[in-house]
Amino acid sequence: MNYIDMHAHMVSRTTDDYHAMALSGCLAVTEPAFWSGRDRLGPEAFADYFDHLTTFEPARAREYGIAHYAWLCLNPKEGEDRDLTRQVLKIIPEFLHRDTVLGIGEIGLNRVTRNELATFLDHVELALEHHQLIHIHTPHLEDKYKGTRVMVEALAKDPRIEPGRVMIDHAEEHTAGLILEHGFWTGVTLYPKTKASPARAIDMIEVYGAERVIVASACDWGPSQPLAVPEFILEARRRGHDEETISKIVLDNPERFLGQSPKFVPPRRERAAARV
Amino acid sequence: MAAHADTCLLTRKQLLDQSFMEHRAHLLAIAAFLDRLERAQGADNAPEDFRLTAFRDALHELTSPEPGRVVRAQLRLSDLDLTLLDERDSQSAFGASRRADGSHDDRAGAEQ
Numbered sequence: 001m002n003y004i005d006m007h008a009h010m011v012s013r014t015t016d017d018y019h020a021m022a023l024s025g026c027l028a029v030t031e032p033a034f035w036s037g038r039d040r041l042g043p044e045a046f047a048d049y050f051d052h053l054t055t056f057e058p059a060r061a062r063e064y065g066i067a068h069y070a071w072l073c074l075n076p077k078e079g080e081d082r083d084l085t086r087q088v089l090k091i092i093p094e095f096l097h098r099d100t101v102l103g104i105g106e107i108g109l110n111r112v113t114r115n116e117l118a119t120f121l122d123h124v125e126l127a128l129e130h131h132q133l134i135h136i137h138t139p140h141l142e143d144k145y146k147g148t149r150v151m152v153e154a155l156a157k158d159p160r161i162e163p164g165r166v167m168i169d170h171a172e173e174h175t176a177g178l179i180l181e182h183g184f185w186t187g188v189t190l191y192p193k194t195k196a197s198p199a200r201a202i203d204m205i206e207v208y209g210a211e212r213v214i215v216a217s218a219c220d221w222g223p224s225q226p227l228a229v230p231e232f233i234l235e236a237r238r239r240g241h242d243e244e245t246i247s248k249i250v251l252d253n254p255e256r257f258l259g260q261s262p263k264f265v266p267p268r269r270e271r272a273a274a275r276v
Numbered sequence: 277m278a279a280h281a282d283t284c285l286l287t288r289k290q291l292l293d294q295s296f297m298e299h300r301a302h303l304l305a306i307a308a309f310l311d312r313l314e315r316a317q318g319a320d321n322a323p324e325d326f327r328l329t330a331f332r333d334a335l336h337e338l339t340s341p342e343p344g345r346v347v348r349a350q351l352r353l354s355d356l357d358l359t360l361l362d363e364r365d366s367q368s369a370f371g372a373s374r375r376a377d378g379s380h381d382d383r384a385g386a387e388q
């Protein structure tokens with residue numbers, strides 16, 4: 001079945017992963033800017049990273065017939081450093097005009113500090129100023145509920161925010177309802193140990209419905225699965241869901257959200273959906 | 277009538293036929309993990325770790341007759357104090373809140 005992986009850190013994956021994703025029906029990936037596993041040494045490192053995301057990765061993906069798009073930001077893990085944030089925020093607009101940049105992301109919170117919230121709100125301002133879509137990371141583990149609440153409440157107070165242009169990612173059972181009831185899109189990321197499994201993602205969709213819900217792999221440099229979306233497709237079939245519903249979640253919904261950016265080109269679908 | 281009745285498309289028997297063995301293995305893995313913790317070096321004199329405290333709390337939800345177990349287990353493993361930290365205490369999360377007082381938020385009892 002064709003799908004779009006809306007959250008894949010391909011910069012840290014091998015070309016073999018692009019190959020496997022193409023074989024499994026992947027038509028496009030979107031790659032949010034993220035933490036590389038260590039704090040970067042300065043703002044120039046971000047400029048280099050943004051250039052990599054918007055030149056090398058699209059070219060590498062294209063070799064396998066996969067469209068590659070990026071989101072730019074200083075990620076939440078480094079958001080505590082306000083000086084670095086200010087410097088990186090000055091750099092980002094230089095890259096926003098590039099053809100494959102869809103918006104600002106993955107912004108958010110990590111340990112839910114005052115500085116992190118200020119950095120998050122600075123990025124929201126940047127997105128509003130440049131009319132960009134917003135992709136939001138919610139913290140993992142014990143910080144998720146708190147961080148999601150803080151961000152949702154901050155955004156809900158701002159009348160300039162259009163919830164339909166905001167994706168709040170890494171939702172789990174205790175945060176999905178909160179995100180959806182405020183009108184935002186929500187992402188459920190399929191990742192071993194620290195995020196949701198395909199089975200739990202399907203539980204959430206059965207409870208909350210498939211409107212404004214997207215699933216993604218969040219594959220990165222950690223133990224993760226670039227074929228997590230096909231695994232979700234397989235599990236959804238085992239759980240009795242029909243092809244139309246599954247395709248809505250893995251392809252139609254991402255297209256609807258991403259299509260709000262004039263730079264997003266809906267990928268050409270295969271005529272007969274191959275079984276994963 | 278359970279909350280969200282009939283939202284799962286399979287019957288209870290179909291679910292059990294499909295997934296019982298997998299979850300039986302998960303259950304035994306947790307039981308073995310708890311036994312292993314008791315056999316650990318110096319376990320008799322070790323102070324209770326905040327993660328294990330939260331883990332035991334969350335386990336209570338598994339035997340609850342009420343639906344919404346996963347949400348309540350998640351909240352047992354969450355920091356429910358919405359106060360912003362003045363500065364970052366660590367780069368990574370731990371899986372359970374280190375705040376011993378575990379301030380609770382009245383609005384946290386969300387139903388799934």
